Amino acid sequence: MSADNPFRRTKIIFTLGPATDSEAMLEALFRAGADIVRLNMAHANHEWTRTVIRRIRAVSLRLGREVGIMMDIKGPEIRTGDLAAPIELRPGEIFDFTVRGGAPGDSPEEVRSVGVNYADLVKDVAVGDTVLVDNGLIRLEVLARNETRLRCRVLIPGPLGSRRHINLPGVKVNLPAFTDKDRRDTAVGIEENIDFVALSFVRSAADVEELRAFLAEHKSHARIVAKIEDRSAIDNLAEIVRACDALMVARGDLGIECPFEELPGIQRRAVRMCLSYGRPVIVATHMLESMIQQPVPTRAEITDVANAVYERSDCVMLSGETTVGKYPLECVQMLDRIARRVEAEDDAPAAPPPELTSEKTKLLHSAVVLANDLPDSRILTFTRYGFMARSLAALRPQRAPILAFTPSIELQRQLRLLRGVEPYVMPFGSEPDITIENAIVFLRNKGLIAPGDKLIIATDILSQDRLIDAVQLRTVR
Template sequence: MSRKTKLIVTLGPATETPEMIGKLIDGGANVIRLNMSHAPHEWAAEMTRRVRRESEKRDAHIAVLFDLTGPSIRTGDLAENFDLKEGDKVEFRRADVEPSIPLSTTVNYPGLMGDVTEGNTLVVDNGALLMLIERVADDRIICDVRTPGTMGSRRHINLPGVRLNLPALTEKDHKDLALAVECGADYIAGSFVRDAAHVRELREAMEALEGEAQIVAKVEDQEAVRNIDAIIKISDVIMIARGDLGIEVDFEDLPILQRRIVKRCHELGTRVIVATQLLESMITNPTPTRAEVTDVMNAAYEEADSLMLSGETSVGRYPERCVDAIVKIASRIERSGGHGFGANVILRDERQKTARAAVTLADSLPDARFIVLTRRGVLANHIALMRPRTNAFYAFTPKETVCRQLSLTRGIRAFRLGFSTNIEETIERATEELRKLDLVKPGTPIVIVSDILSDHFAANSILLHHA
C-alpha cells in the first residue's frame, strides 16, 4: 500500500449492490459509512452484512462506520415547496400551534424559541437560504428572507453563533445506536457534538449496550470549536464536518480552522478525518474541478488520517471515479511530503516516548520496514500519529476488530496474526507473512515495536531485526 491517506466512502442508492461495494473496496476504500439520517434499519443491517462478505472475499479489513443523525433542527413537512423572494416573511412554529401567516412551517425542536433572539441569522438547507429573525414569541419565530430560493420539507436549519440547548442524543439516535452495536459497527459517529460531555454520553450509552466501537466526534459548530481540546482528548477520532461547520463560521475562517484542528489532533494524539464536499461536483460530473483537486491535496498534505466522500458515492453518478480521483490526488501529494505536524505530538507517557524513539530509528534507516505488535491497536495509533516516513508500516494483532479499527489510521496496513508465547516465533511468523507478499527482501531492516508482554520482550519495547 503506497497510499497513506485512508478513504471513507458513504453507501447509498448508487453503491448499495454487493458488486459496487466490492468495486469500491478494490478501488481503495478503507471504511464504509452508513448515514443514519437517511438509512432504514433493515437497509443498514443488510449493508453491514454485504460489506463484511465483500471484505472477507478479498481478505481485506474494511471498517463500518455508523454515522448518527444527532440533534439537528429541521423544518416540517410542506404540502408544496415555498418559492421565496427577498423580503418574504416565513414563520417557524411549534408543531402544536396553528400558522399565523401564509408561509409557515413547523420545527422539530420546540425549544428553538427560547434559544434565539431577534437579529440572529437563520440558515436553511446548508446555506441555500439566509433569513434574519425579526420577531420571537413563545411558540413561533418570524423571519425575513434575505436571499431568494426554494424551501422544501424537512430542511436542515443552522443558527450560527447561537448556543442551542439540544440533547446530545435523540430518541432516534438511541435506536440507531442499538442497531450499530447489534451489527458490530467498528466506528460510531456522534453528530453535532458540542463538548466533552456529549462524547462521554455517547460512549457510555454504547458501552451500556456492550458495544466495542470507537467513537468519532463530528465538529460542526462554533461551540465545538471553542471546546475542541476537551473533545479531542476524550474521542477516538475527530471528524471535521465542513458542511455544517462552514455555515456556522465565516467561510474565510474554515480553512484556518481545518488546519488548526488537524494540527491539534496530532499534538494531542487523536486521529482526524476531513469530510464534506471534497469532490462535490463529481456527483454529476466525471472529473473534479481544479479547486476540488487542490482541496483534497491540501487535506492530504496536512496529513489527515482519512478523507471522506458523502454524496459523491452515495447518490453520485460516478462513485468509482470519485474513489480513483481521491486515491490519485492523495498518492501524488504524499510523494511531495507533508506539513509535518507529527513532530508536534505531546509525549505524555512511556508508551508515546517509546513510539517516538521507534519512529526516529526507522526514519534513520534507508528502506526500513516498521512492524507493530499490538493487541488493542493503541501503540499502532500512537506511532501513526508521529507520521513515520516509511511507506512500509505494518500492524499485527490477533483481533479482527482491531484490524478493522486500524483501517482508518493513516499509513498502517493491518494483519491478523495469533501471538505465540514465544516472541521470536511471533516475529518470525510476521516476517514470513511479509515475505510471502513480497513486502520485505532478505536483509531488509525491520524496526519492531511491541506493547505486549512475553518471556523475552517487555511491554513498550523496540527491536531491530533483519528479514
C-alpha cells in the first residue's frame, strides 16, 4: 500500500500527564492519530481522573474521533511517599525507608529518610538484599531492619523525588494482586466508563480473574490488560495470556526485575505467544525516552519502535515522553511516521495463524487468505460484540486494513487497540445487506474507498430467512 495509506496498522497509546492534559494538547494528539490514552493511577487523584476523562470524551466528540481510555492500576507496587523537595542521595550515605510512621523519631538526626506505602516491606526484605529506586537508577543495600524502618547504604546515588517506584528483585512481595487502592481507583474508572483496565505486576491467571470478577460485579465491560513486569509473570506467561484480553510487555519494570539482557528475548517470546493465542499485545516503555528532552529520537529508539512493528505487535506506548516530556506531540508524530514506513515495506511472509477452533474462525481465515492474495483490498466486517474484528485482527492480514462497523461507541473505542482495525460507528439496518450497502456509501463519501477497489466482506447474510456466515468479494462501483 502507498505511503499515503490512510490506515496505520500499529496503534499508539500515550500516557496522560501535566504535559498533555490540556484540551488543546489532547486535540493535537488525537489529530496526530493517538488511539488510546493511558492514565497512570500511581500519579493520579480521583478528581483529576474524572476531570481528564470527561475532557478526553468532550474533545473526542468535538473531533469526531473516539479514543480509548486505559486506566493503569498499580497492583502490588511499592512507592516512596511525597517529598517537599528531592533528596540528593550521596554515595555511601546511610538512608532509611520508614513504614508505620517510623522515622524521623526512630532515626538519628544525621540519617535522612523517606516513607514507603507498604508496611510489610520490613518483613519481606532481608539484610543484604538490594533495594532499587526510580526504575533502578538508585541502588541501596539493606544493612538492618526493625518494625518501622529499613536501614540501607547507598551504592548508586541519585536524586530521590516524590512517589518513586521501589523494586526488590527476587523478593516475593506479600501484597495482594488487586489492592484496596486498585478497587477504589477502578470503581471511579467504571463510573466514568473507561474502556480498559491495565493491571500492574500480574503474577498469575488468578490475578486477572480477580479483576474480572470485580468488573463483572460492577457491570463493567472494560477489557483487561495484563502487565507483565516480573519473573513470576514470565514463569506463568501462557496462563496469563490465556486469561487476559490483552497483554502489555511493561519493559520498565521487567528490565529491572529480570537481568536486562534477557529483555529482548522476553519481549519476542511474549509477542509471539500473544500472536499464537490471538491476544492483542502492547510493547511499552522507553520507546522514545530521549525525546523527553530532545526533539529527535536516537537511531536505536527508531529501530526499537520499528522492531515492535516488525514483530506485529498491536500497540506501541509512550510514558514519560508524554507525561512530562518537552515534545509529546512530536513523539506521537514520530511513532506514526515510523510505523507507517515500516508497515509499507514489511513483506515478511504471513505468520502462521493462531489455532482455529471454530468453523467461523476458519471462514474468517479464508477471508484473510483472500485479502493477502488481492493487492489493495480491504476487509469489511460488522460486529456487535467485537468477535469478528478481534478474530480478523488476530489473523494479521498482511496489508488489507480491517474496516469494522459497529453500532456501539464503547466497542468502537475498544477496537482501537487492535492491529489493523479501523473502527466506525454506524447503526445497523434491518437486514445485513442494507448495513453493508450503508457502510460502502459511508466509506465512499469519506474518500476511503474508490471505484475498482476490492472489498472482502465478512459478515452474516440473510438467505431464505436464515442468517448464514459468509465471505463475499465485491468490487466498488
